Amino acid sequence: xxxxxxxxxxxxxxxxxxxxxxxxxxxxxxxxxxxxxxxxxxxxxxxxxxxxxxxxxxxxxxxxxxxxxxxxxxxxxxxxxxxxxxxxxxxxxxxxxxxxxxxxxxxxxxxxxxxxxxxxxxxxxxxxxxxxxxxxxxxxxxxxxxxxxxxxxxxxxxxxxxxxxxxxxxxxxxxxxxxxxxxxxxxxxxxxxxxxxxxxxxxxxxxxxxxxxxxxxxxxxxxxxxxxxxxxxxxxxxxxxxxxxxxxxxxxxxxxxxxxxxxxxxxxxxxxxxxxxxxxxxxxxxxxxxxx
DNA sequence: GTTGAGCGTT
Numbered sequence: 001x002x003x004x005x006x007x008x009x010x011x012x013x014x015x016x017x018x019x020x021x022x023x024x025x026x027x028x029x030x031x032x033x034x035x036x037x038x039x040x041x042x043x044x045x046x047x048x049x050x051x052x053x054x055x056x057x058x059x060x061x062x063x064x065x066x067x068x069x070x071x072x073x074x075x076x077x078x079x080x081x082x083x084x085x086x087x088x089x090x091x092x093x094x095x096x097x098x099x100x101x102x103x104x105x106x107x108x109x110x111x112x113x114x115x116x117x118x119x120x121x122x123x124x125x126x127x128x129x130x131x132x133x134x135x136x137x138x139x140x141x142x143x144x145x146x147x148x149x150x151x152x153x154x155x156x157x158x159x160x161x162x163x164x165x166x167x168x169x170x171x172x173x174x175x176x177x178x179x180x181x182x183x184x185x186x187x188x189x190x191x192x193x194x195x196x197x198x199x200x201x202x203x204x205x206x207x208x209x210x211x212x213x214x215x216x217x218x219x220x221x222x223x224x225x226x227x228x229x230x231x232x233x234x235x236x237x238x239x240x241x242x243x244x245x246x247x248x249x250x251x252x253x254x255x256x257x258x259x260x261x262x263x264x265x266x267x268x269x270x271x272x273x274x275x276x277x278x279x280x281x282x283x284x285x286x287x288x289x290x291x292x
Numbered sequence: 293g294t295t296g297a298g299c300g301t302t
Contacts, residue, residue, distance in 0.1 A: 106300080108300080135300075147295080150300065177299095179300070200301095231302070265302080
């Protein structure tokens, strides 16, 4: 599809602005946000049904309905807590609620045969339900399996079933459990008022632009930082601390990689996380009063 | 080129 411009407006009755598409016909959310700061998506009125329809958004990329943007006017979506008069807590509690009801987690698989590959894992676990991520942990130098890995399912019922039994994989009995990091996270108390999140388990091919485009869907992103040289983590700062705290504890999938979101800790700090310190120490962790 | 309880390059 040749490069073209699509018509975007704040509101159906406002004058539209022309916004460029990419070579493949998609439109980047970041392009929209450049003109409409805080935008998190697009919608349009379907000429046939007269209903508003949402535009497909995958990892920061907006896809044309029916592969053709046409001459329709697309209307900007904003995060609910920006536009509507919602209670202060709603954005955060909505995510937390969703998580507590039926949110899947990465599961650790212990005892894998050395030869088992990610494809083997995917083939095996697909018999239980839809798999959205598998990993075999390997020695970075030799590439040899460390004998354990991770799996993530779409459906919570699938996860429950998989946890409830042992698994014969390539001739060995393996256990699937909630990883320790998860168990601790469930004990996390009140979130701190930080607008910055720590994005752990990043791979080297994930760029700052991709992080920005991905996290835009949750709220306005004001900063992305990736340490160099590569250290497998990044920081993302939102305009709204509610968005940041709502994401803490989540495992999100970016470019097929499961990254882990936690609160960005203060720089000078002992190696133990606040939640661990709070659990094992008598003295509660003191959150810093001013922290960006 | 080995191994067999564990926990994902903060």
